[in-house]
Amino acid sequence: MGKIRSRLYLIALLVVASIASLIPRNVTMRVPDKDSGRMKDTTVRRVPIKLGLDLQGGIHLALEVDQSKGPVPDCADAIQRAEKVVRTRIDEFGTTEPVVQIQGRCRLIVELAGEKDPARAKGVIQRTAFLEFRITDMKNTFRDALPAMDGALRRAGVKSRNPSAPSAVSQLFGDTTKAQQKEDSADANAAGVLSSLLFQGQLPGEFLVPEEQWPLVDSLVQRPDVRGQMPRGIELRWGAASESRGARAYRALYAVDSRPIITGEELVKANARRDQVTNQSIVTFQLSRRGGRKFGQETARHVGDYMAIILDGRVQGQPPVIRSQINANGQIELGTKPLQEASDLALVLRAGALPAPLTIVDERAISATLGADSIHDGIVAGIVGVLLVIVIMVGYYRMSGALAVAALTLYCLFTLAGLAAFGFTLTLPGLAGFVLSIGIAVDANVLIFERIREELVHGKSLRLAVEDGFLHAMNAIVDSNVSTVLTALILYAVGTGPVQGFAITLIIGIIASMVSAIFVVKTLFLIWLHRRPDMVTLSI
């Protein structure tokens, strides 16, 4: 009797521990505040089982360092730094329980549960957000180098594909400086391929290219022979958006200093707002004290010059003129773009720049409704499966089957508790694995019961048959379950996301079924035999 009691204590302990780990508890979550749009911490009461993205909806992204524009030597280091930046961005972005983790060496996994706008999330994660300020080409060294570039192109045999009269268009701007007249006359003589496509803008270093021509111009200036003629200390940057002058759309090309006067590294604050006067979306920012000092010195030296604000290699808006020394505060104008875009930009600027551009190598988005349907269907299938198992077990093994079914409820409890206690994620394949494991879980009981029947047939006494039945079935149960756990472990090691969830559920299920089918059922048998000492036939 003492043996039974200690067994019961142990089972009671397991049950209590399982229930304790499944009690709905307060969980702190970050949710967006409806009033301010910022993130705030809230506590929610819920059952502590994590649901996978396929069950609650959301997006899963796998990102790698973009190597298409030149190899990145140490991708592991770049990904590690990118992880920190992405985590900071995501924390502010407004999803509950985001997952940001490095997979393998050079891959970053981002999972956002319940996210409804994948395009926006992708934008925030992928944006390099490298901010820099550069002075435009005040001495017009680029323009002076244009004839040499045209010459290089002529030698390479590149012909102008569009020999329309460019001078007619350039007169539209009305600022025909001396230099441009010279350029125009050069056109008349030789029709320089590059210079015929560029029109001097309103400020030094600014050129306008007809919108439809800019891919052509971009490919021309990327040519090595053209780049060879580029003046020292000057680089080209395109404008972020096209602008219309008269009836045509133009894209601005800026010749800027190759040395930025300051970069976004020194930025400490960034906020989005709408300008009351111009109704533009703007991002205001503040530099650190060190950055402010440096910025002040540089701008003091460049009073009267134009400063291009370059974000991810594109010039934002028209470079403003520096009227006086600027210290710690500045702003980026985004024109008519929606305020949300401005606030996303402010967010990524606050979080800092990515060390290298990231490219998405795997992306999946699952809607929350599909997830809810999956949960519902999975639970229905589970209930029907359990009922079928109960009918089979009780129908075939009668009282013993009923004991096995009783243990099966404990099995379900243990498995769910195991998932909750170790913080594993329940996925849709995991749910299927759980339902399947209910069918497999009774296998151990079937083996034991068949063994007991055999022992009874061999003429053993009831108690001895039960004892030997459990004992002799042990070998088969252990060997078969160990081999299943081994394949599940491999599945876990190799699989990703949902499949790992399946493997975990299977492993926990097998362990729980060993406990319930062997230990719990044996205890129930012992109690049964203890209560009915006069029993001669076993209901099995």
Next chain:
Amino acid sequence: MIRLFANANYDFIKWRRWAFSLTGAIMLVGTAFLATRGLNYSIEFTGGTSVQFEVAHKVETGKIRAALDNVGLRGADIYNFGSDTSYVVRARLGNRASEGDAGTQAVADSVAHALDQSVGEGQYHIAQRQSVGPKVGRELQGKALMAILFSFVVTLIYLAFRFEWRFGLAAVIATAHDVVATVAFISVMHLEVSLVVVGAVLTVVGYSLNDTIIIFDRVRENLRKFRRQNLYEILNLSINETLPRSVLTHGTTIATTLALLVLAGEVIRPFAWVMSFGIFTGTFSSIYIAAPVLLWIEKRWPGQDARGARAFDPRATIAPVPGASVTSPPPPPRPPRAPQPTR
């Protein structure tokens, strides 16, 4: 008490040639399907984009197809998913794979564009969307293959440790048979090979091994218990003795798998199909592949007592049921059945 196949006494091993022919024929059909149609890989493996969307009213798939052709996605698939108003569009990377992840993005954009054109912008609700680059696809293919091979190696080692290498080899051959048969089934049914389906195949591996081990465990025990019987007889005895268990366990597993197949929804259906088939082939192979192969291995490379070799020795008396045979040493006596009925 209800007893199914109690004291069953079937000569399973006798039918091994029939079983081999049957499974050979199935394999042949499967291989023909594999060769002509191949496997229907999901974009997780091939790279590309798949979009599952729902609409309020039925849309002509022809219209969507025309729009997809328009944006240059000629090989794209369109099919209903579960209901009339739920569709899946799947565009593989094809020759854009060489463009890397930029190509993947281009395909994803093209699919979105084609849907906007044919179904109408905002007229559909995207339930699920996935874009996979070519590199990830290739990695996954390698990993899936590695997983199955690795599971064989681990099993072989475990069984060699717990039983003997002959048992391990026989179990692995039987399991390999199940993998091939399951892959053939996937090809014939034209199921989409996703990661979850690969997971199902691995589960079949585990399940089939489990079943084989139960029988082999009995073989191991009976080899110790009955010293005079040859392996042929021991195998038959062991299969017959474990028959009730097989029926019961496969019954409960099939019951839960069928519940999944019918009720658990479209996403999990391929998984449930593979599992259902796997339970059948796993049961079949444990009896008709694993046991005869073990017999064959013992004959080729006899173990210590060479009872496998004796199995086909004409001088040896072949008694299908050694337990009941007169020539055998007295086994533990089998008394008449325990008094019935149950209470």
